[in-house]
Amino acid sequence: MKQYISLFILPLLAACASPNVDGASTPQRGGGDACNASAYAGDVGQSMGTARFPANTEMRLINPGEMVTQEFVPTRLNVEVDRAGRIVAITCG
Numbered sequence: 001m002k003q004y005i006s007l008f009i010l011p012l013l014a015a016c017a018s019p020n021v022d023g024a025s026t027p028q029r030g031g032g033d034a035c036n037a038s039a040y041a042g043d044v045g046q047s048m049g050t051a052r053f054p055a056n057t058e059m060r061l062i063n064p065g066e067m068v069t070q071e072f073v074p075t076r077l078n079v080e081v082d083r084a085g086r087i088v089a090i091t092c093g
Contacts, residue, residue, distance in 0.1 A: 034074040035092035048085045053077070 035058075043051040053059055059077040062068055068078075072093050080089040 033092060035077045037077060037090045037092050040077070040090045044087050044090060046087055048079070048081050048087055051079075051087060053079075 040051075040053070048061070057077055058073070058075060059079055060068075062078055062080040064081070064083050074092055076093060078089070078091045078093050079087055080091075082088050
């Protein structure tokens, strides 16, 4: 019976491990600036209509009270706006 339990548990433990094949560090939430958010820090406080983002920028607009998915994409800009449409935060994720 013990051998059957170990046959079940070992694959589950192996699934929890996430080896890093290419040797690069795994990005953490809030860490780094892979999306170049710091370049847009001057846009905080501006109206979303006047802010300029390059056409090829992967961006997620987050409105007040809007549900946001939890997947983390380090190269994506998250642009959070208030009810008036003014940018309150620009982060990566």
